[in-house]
Amino acid sequence: MTVELLQLPILLLLFFVLLFGIGFILNMLLKTTWFPIYVYMIVMIPAVIYWQYDNSTNLWGNVSGYQLADYLTAAGGFIGAYASGATIKTLRTKGYRMF
Template identity: 55%
Template sequence: MIQLVIVTVLLLVLFFGIGFILNMLMKTTWFPIYGYFAVVIVFVVYWGNAGSLTDNLTEYSYADYIPAIGGLIGAILSGSAIKALRTRGFKMF
């Protein structure tokens, strides 16, 4: 259980950091969320061992979904942080 909490926090921080840097460099707001969905859909769902999409999704347990949700929350927080900074007048690059 403690490992699940640690990996969830690590993925949240990792996706927040990467998303924040990508948002600054590419001058977009929600690009990391699109990238996150592309990685999850392509690498996890379609390259699974089972044949169909529903078989691949039911193959995973809650221990697989919770860290993925933590990473998605980190990507969303990075976009909202950049958006809040831009509305307050900060300019990145």
């Protein structure tokens, strides 16, 4: 799957905003700070790898099957999850009790 040059920034922004929004809401509801990063690293990344894993090749063949756009998308989501935790932490230190 090739991603056009125009699609890549939109994809990165979409995943950043998606994970930031979900992480921000989860942080507000669960009163945690870094929960979305843990969920992203422990649940989402292994689930995606498991669903796309091909048993006919070895591990290196599966890892090299991903393209740069796949890794950038995962990084954009991780940055969004981290930014939501940092935002909640900043709001809490500035005295917002709702967060």
